[in-house]
Amino acid sequence: MSAELRSVCDIRPLAIADLPAVLAIERAAYDFPWSEGIFRDCLRVGYRGFAAVGPDGALKGYAMLSVAVGDAHLLNLCVSPLCRRQGVATQLLEQLIGQARRQAADTLLLEVRPSNRGAVALYHANGFNEVGVRRRYYPASHGREDALILARAL
Template structure:
């Protein structure tokens, strides 16, 4: 009997140092002030939770980096390749990070987001994040600095 071989759907893969150049290509396309490759290298060296969501062709669709501090996790970076946005990948990766951090003992997940990043704000609110504060001048911006909205969700 011949069975049709279906390509594997997207899957979560730990971010490895060899993937940093590919992630950096996305990072530069997505953010006006991207992380550096050194930021990603330091995160991996520090043992942070760093994941990619890859396609059936093994291309990076999205990536995220988070750290655990006792019972609270901090989502440091989450991004989806622009042509892949609005397809549910951000939600999938956010949920993966929340569940992974919960398995490591986190009971809440904290993040900062630019007020100007309406797509991210919508995703986080839909996931259940609530604003808990403002960090003034947190992000670099084209004209000075931009505040960050601090948000948290119980996981």
């Protein structure tokens, strides 16, 4: 990644104190957002959360990763709708890939809505391939939506 994109934000560990800003972004970005309890539980059990922070100290995005028995699972990666297409998601994804490697994971897996074309394109551009589908995985306004399962060898 170029130095110009790296200067978009700093990546640091996600803290409980970040949750009000995380929840504001989550609610602005998703029709079916995670709850505060889900984020708290992820941090409590030791999942790795990361915050993308702009030069002004404002949270631009965040990500959550779990690693166990050689596999890493990208649980959530979200960028504020006001900060998209600036390289923030790519920086967060690079952080997650590096963290997964440091924790000796061989594969990074994730689920993504097929309707989230921007996310699907981001993951494909970063070496992820479709390995399956989880039927009716996500809540949707009219029932349920499938999830694409994507994976990248590390």
